[in-house]
Amino acid sequence: MASANIKQVAQHAGVSLGTVSNVLNRPDLVSPATRQRVLDSIATLGYVRNDSARQLRAGRSRTVAIVVLDVSNPFFTDVVRGAEAVVEEAGGMLVVCNSGEDADRETRHLDMLEEQRVQGLLITPVSDGRHPRLDAFVAHGIPVVLVDRGSGHPSRCSVAVDDITGGRLAADHLADHGHRRILYVGGPMTIRQVADRHAGAAAALTERADGVRFDVHETPTLSVAAGRQAADDLVALPASRRPTAVFCANDLLALGVLQGLTAHGLRVPHDIALVGYDDIEFAAAAAVPLSSVRQPREQLGRTAAQLLLEESGGSAKHSHRHVVFQPELVIRASSARERKRARS
Amino acid sequence: MASANIKQVAQHAGVSLGTVSNVLNRPDLVSPATRQRVLDSIATLGYVRNDSARQLRAGRSRTVAIVVLDVSNPFFTDVVRGAEAVVEEAGGMLVVCNSGEDADRETRHLDMLEEQRVQGLLITPVSDGRHPRLDAFVAHGIPVVLVDRGSGHPSRCSVAVDDITGGRLAADHLADHGHRRILYVGGPMTIRQVADRHAGAAAALTERADGVRFDVHETPTLSVAAGRQAADDLVALPASRRPTAVFCANDLLALGVLQGLTAHGLRVPHDIALVGYDDIEFAAAAAVPLSSVRQPREQLGRTAAQLLLEESGGSAKHSHRHVVFQPELVIRASSARERKRARS
DNA sequence: CGCAAGTCGTGAAACGTTTCATGGAGCATC
DNA sequence: GATGCTCCATGAAACGTTTCACGACTTGCG
Numbered sequence: 001m002a003s004a005n006i007k008q009v010a011q012h013a014g015v016s017l018g019t020v021s022n023v024l025n026r027p028d029l030v031s032p033a034t035r036q037r038v039l040d041s042i043a044t045l046g047y048v049r050n051d052s053a054r055q056l057r058a059g060r061s062r063t064v065a066i067v068v069l070d071v072s073n074p075f076f077t078d079v080v081r082g083a084e085a086v087v088e089e090a091g092g093m094l095v096v097c098n099s100g101e102d103a104d105r106e107t108r109h110l111d112m113l114e115e116q117r118v119q120g121l122l123i124t125p126v127s128d129g130r131h132p133r134l135d136a137f138v139a140h141g142i143p144v145v146l147v148d149r150g151s152g153h154p155s156r157c158s159v160a161v162d163d164i165t166g167g168r169l170a171a172d173h174l175a176d177h178g179h180r181r182i183l184y185v186g187g188p189m190t191i192r193q194v195a196d197r198h199a200g201a202a203a204a205l206t207e208r209a210d211g212v213r214f215d216v217h218e219t220p221t222l223s224v225a226a227g228r229q230a231a232d233d234l235v236a237l238p239a240s241r242r243p244t245a246v247f248c249a250n251d252l253l254a255l256g257v258l259q260g261l262t263a264h265g266l267r268v269p270h271d272i273a274l275v276g277y278d279d280i281e282f283a284a285a286a287a288v289p290l291s292s293v294r295q296p297r298e299q300l301g302r303t304a305a306q307l308l309l310e311e312s313g314g315s316a317k318h319s320h321r322h323v324v325f326q327p328e329l330v331i332r333a334s335s336a337r338e339r340k341r342a343r344s
Numbered sequence: 345m346a347s348a349n350i351k352q353v354a355q356h357a358g359v360s361l362g363t364v365s366n367v368l369n370r371p372d373l374v375s376p377a378t379r380q381r382v383l384d385s386i387a388t389l390g391y392v393r394n395d396s397a398r399q400l401r402a403g404r405s406r407t408v409a410i411v412v413l414d415v416s417n418p419f420f421t422d423v424v425r426g427a428e429a430v431v432e433e434a435g436g437m438l439v440v441c442n443s444g445e446d447a448d449r450e451t452r453h454l455d456m457l458e459e460q461r462v463q464g465l466l467i468t469p470v471s472d473g474r475h476p477r478l479d480a481f482v483a484h485g486i487p488v489v490l491v492d493r494g495s496g497h498p499s500r501c502s503v504a505v506d507d508i509t510g511g512r513l514a515a516d517h518l519a520d521h522g523h524r525r526i527l528y529v530g531g532p533m534t535i536r537q538v539a540d541r542h543a544g545a546a547a548a549l550t551e552r553a554d555g556v557r558f559d560v561h562e563t564p565t566l567s568v569a570a571g572r573q574a575a576d577d578l579v580a581l582p583a584s585r586r587p588t589a590v591f592c593a594n595d596l597l598a599l600g601v602l603q604g605l606t607a608h609g610l611r612v613p614h615d616i617a618l619v620g621y622d623d624i625e626f627a628a629a630a631a632v633p634l635s636s637v638r639q640p641r642e643q644l645g646r647t648a649a650q651l652l653l654e655e656s657g658g659s660a661k662h663s664h665r666h667v668v669f670q671p672e673l674v675i676r677a678s679s680a681r682e683r684k685r686a687r688s
Numbered sequence: 689c690g691c692a693a694g695t696c697g698t699g700a701a702a703c704g705t706t707t708c709a710t711g712g713a714g715c716a717t718c
Numbered sequence: 719g720a721t722g723c724t725c726c727a728t729g730a731a732a733c734g735t736t737t738c739a740c741g742a743c744t745t746g747c748g
Contacts, residue, residue, distance in 0.1 A: 018698060018700095019698075050735070053736085055735090056733090057734080061396075071415070071424055071425065077416035081442070094441075095439035095440065097437075100425075105432070112437050116396070259629065259631060286603075287606060351704080359727075361728085366727085373726075375726060378726080397733090400704080401732075401733050402705080
């Protein structure tokens with residue numbers, strides 16, 4: 001029942017306890033004959049290292065934790081995959097915790113992770129501001145890397161994607177195609193990403209100074225349902241005031257808008273062009289393949305993990321860095337067609 | 345830098361080490377005055393329990409692990425959420441590991457989890473057969489619950505969904521609506537779920553004995569792309585031999601088929617009715633909302649976690665159970681319209 | 689043969705907890 | 719004033735590792 005321990009292995013192999021440990025950790029210090037004998041004993045007894053004891057003694061763990069806002073959001077699952085690849089290559093293990101955008105659950109997770117003395121922490125915190133809990137980690141020598149939040153904090157690394165540029169890309173693309181009435185659909189504006197994407201688009205259109213009208217339709221959530229609702233409102237407008245292009249804060253909204261418009265007999269992109277954000281897998285697979293702003297999600301996770309391992313590697317000369325990735329516009333059918341100037 | 349330990353707290357509070365431990369674990373054994381003094385010291389020193397030491401001494405951990413085939417598959421993310429809820433309510437912590445359908449990674453994860461002496465393991469193994477690694481867990485007293493795999497194993501609990509019934513539901517629904525040429529799209533057939541869904545549909549149609557023709561189009565994967573390819577093949581058939589309804593092994597395929605048919609000018613459900621499987625979030629949100637067989641995914645995770653905790657609770661009289669859930673057909677526009685009998 | 693250098697293996701200490709038998713106050717009872 | 723209680727607090731043992739100073743044995747060389 002209870003697993004064998006190192007002492008029993010030593011006894012079985014007729015060596016001392018320290019020797020078994022050497023076989024496990026510095027095999028070259030042990031003569032081949034003894035080593036083999038010990039390995040055989042390990043096999044016969046089905047010995048498995050006790051990681052608690054090892055950690056207790058060694059003082060550090062090989063697990064890295066990532067706390068995400070929503071495990072079922074494709075954005076985070078890709079970030080996780082990226083981080084996972086790096087951590088596993090370094091011989092560690094990544095555990096995924098889900099805060100579900102709930103501050104209490106986040107706190108509970110952080111408590112447990114702190115008790116476990118994890119090697120490091122990747123986190124997208126629920127609240128965007130200063131986060132005292134995280135300072136405790138840093139104070140205990142556990143490095144923290146912020147993912148897609150709070151860039152610029154002096155005592156932590158962070159990785160993020162430039163949402164302002166993302167907004168510019170989408171807006172410029174639509175304006176380049178001759179659109180002069182563009183609508184931004186997204187919300188709530190309190191989410192930094194939603195606000196930044198809007199700000200970027202607004203800035204780009206202002207700079208062009210070619211008289212594009214840019215409105216906002218604020219949604220309560222970033223869901224497909226909210227997008228459908230937005231489409232209903234949009235269709236109700238008289239055609240003369242209706243936008244000719246819509247830029248959505250994420251792809252779920254865009255898919256909802258697409259469905260809503262189609263249901264009312266409006267064609268995308270002929271009547272209204274559409275650009276989403278995130279380039280989720282279903283964007284390419286939509287009824288009309290969706291143009292979208294792609295974020296390097298896996299890359300985000302990989303880089304975050306690399307920064308973390310570098311910091312935890314303990315080279316004292318680590319300086320905190322804030323890596324910002326640039327998004328990329330993927331043009332598909334939903335916005336591809338050249339508009340025939342003004343009213344077609 | 346290094347965190348304070350229980351000894352320093354004891355010293356600071358002017359009590360013995362054992363008393364601090366009592367404050368932490370059995371506060372009622374300590375007089376209120378002392379207790380408060382200790383708590384104050386804990387706060388000033390920023391003491392955090394060392395979980396390795398605690399586990400080492402206590403012999404067991406409070407973390408439950410779940411190993412899934414693909415963290416980015418909506419099916420598994422929902423299972424995870426269900427399991428999470430139960431584990432956290434019991435004061436434990438769920439860690440998610442991703443095998444990515446790769447047997448090597450699965451093995452590496454299992455190795456680490458075994459070393460960590462996790463409280464229990466929920467797993468959908470990469471390979472469906474007997475799995476010797478898992479026996480090692482059971483031998484070490486770590487309970488294992490299989491998720492959506494290998495029902496009926498005598499020394500483990502399992503949870504699963506009845507895919508045969510799921511297949512029947514879909515097939516009966518289509519036949520009830522007058523369809524007499526039905527096509528099953530899915531593959532590879534070596535995946536148990538794919539085969540079971542087909543078998544269920546075939547059985548149901550045979551039992552009806554009303555002359556429905558049932559064909560199979562085997563796909564290489566369960567992806568959107570494979571569905572689109574299947575639609576192309578289907579459109580190439582002369583209309584007289586073309587099925588009037590398609591049942592897909594999962595929703596990704598169904599979405600692909602839907603796109604492919606639409607691209608060729610065939611209307612769903614007017615020309616061809618469509619039923620998917622899984623009822624993923626995008627099924628309801630598709631260009632034509634998709635009928636689909638819904639699996640109780642969160643419930644699956646919750647039940648798996650409950651069985652695990654029950655077994656690990658150590659009531660020696662635990663008997664291994666195999667819980668099988670029944671799926672449910674969700675009817676939406678893609679199959680809703682009554683066919684006007686035979687050729688319309 | 690004797691000595692230095694190397695190669696292997698040993699045993700004890702330490703990591704930070706939890707647990708448990710022990711002990712000392714304080715207090716009522718006889 | 720001894721006895722038996724209850725109530726708190728104590729200190730040592732134990733959990734399973736890793737690490738490290740040290741000792742025993744071999745080998746090479748003068």
